Amino acid sequence: MILAGIDIGTNTLRLLVADTYPDSFQEIHAVRRITRLGEGLDRTGILSVAAQERSLQALAAFKEGLERWNPAAVSVAGTSALRNATNAARFISEVRERTGLSIRVLTGEEEARLTLLGVARSVPKNITAGSSLLVVDIGGGSTEIMTxxxxxxxxxxxxxxxxxxxxERYIRHDPPTPDELDRVRQSIRQILDTAETGTAAGKGQLLVGTAGTITTLAAVDxxxxxxxxxxxxxxxxxxAAIDRIVRELTYxxxxxxxxxxxLEHGREDIILAGALIIQEIMERNGRESMIVSDWGLREGILLDLYDKMVTGGSSV
Structure with missing residues (x-):
């Protein structure tokens, strides 16, 4: 069954069209666009006109691609930017009017579970059998941690x-000042201290990272x-590679x-902050390496759609 999933992220929009099966899929078409939908959101509380237009144009292009492949169903999911913007409803309405796409805004917990669905099904069963996972997804507006x-x-x-x-909240200089980076690190630590899941994996737990920050670090390495x-x-x-890249980015x-x-164009300003998040998680975790997954929320959206189409159930 050909299905399509779209992940509307704070920094990046991703489309996946695939011939989908119970636990996997055969990719037909995949594309991503960096539109920075959440640009300025932390400061203003709204999606800017420019960011909305960039994202609308990308979604219109996605829709043209969908018409070529004619999927049986399309699932479009919004994340942090659409959870937090006071004018998100207006943007969602505009997307529907201009493209016909209907956006479902995920809660943070739903986003985490769909990401886990995508990642867990991408890791070979001989690796996960009898073991546990600590999955980390670092996005533009939020970080999800799943166990x-x-x-x-x-x-x-x-x-x-x-x-x-x-x-956007802490970095004002190019390159950033030591004080700015200290404030970034302090913010990361304060927020991770509130984690109920705990950010430290047990000895038998496999650490898996997904989403743009982590895949970009793997590409840079x-x-x-x-x-x-x-x-x-x-x-x-x-x-050790992340530490080296952080030092290079710092200066x-x-x-x-x-x-x-x-380093993909459009990530050069945000990659350091993202790298500091995973660096802190790994330090707390006491791990010297992690497995990178190219699968994540977009794939989870697709697999969840398949479950709904075939069984009428959902993974979230």
Whole structure:
């Protein structure tokens, strides 16, 4: 069954069209656009006109692609930016009028569970059998942390802790000052201290990271000239590599970052804040490496849609 899922993130919009099965799918078409929908949201509380228009144009282009593949159903999910913006309803209405797409705004817990669904089904069963996972998704507006035990979800939490949010709130200089970075780190620690799930994995727990910050760090570590999902998915990203990249980013201007192999244009200003989040989580966790998953929320949206179409149930 051909289905489509769209993830409307604070920084990036992602579309996936695939021939879908109970536990997997065959990708037909995948595309992402950095539109920075949540630009200025933390300061103003609203989606800016410019950010809305960028995102509307991207969604219109997505819709044209969908008409080519004619999926049986499309699921469109909004995340942190649409949860928090006071004018989100107006944007959602405009999207429906201009593209015909209906957006469902996920709660933080729903976002975490769908991300876990996508990630868990992407990790080989011989790795997860009898083990547990600590899954981390660092987005533009929020961070989700999920834990499983022997394939069963134990906890899922969402935090108002994203790469765009931290960058806009604390970083004013290029490159950032030591004081600005100290405030970013302090904010990260204060928010993670509230985690009910705990951010420290047990000895038998596999740490898996997903979403743009972590996949970008994996691409930078490998110095990829062009993003290659096959080289990202399953990559063992070492904390020593993250520490090295953080040091390099700390002293680099935005112009210098744009020249870094693997660093996608549009992420150069927010990648450092995102890297500091995963760096702190790994330090608390006491882990020296993590497995990177190219699957995440977008894939979870698609697999959940399949479950609804076939069984009438849902994973969230």
């Amino acid at each position: 499983t035990m022997q394939g069963k979800e134990r906890a899922a939490e969402s935090f108002h802790l994203g790469a765009v949010y931290l960058t 490998q110095r990829l000239v062009q993003y290659d999902p096959d080289k990202i998915h399953g990559y063992a990203l070492k904390k 680099s201007t935005l112009a210098q970052r744009r020249g870094m192999p693997g």
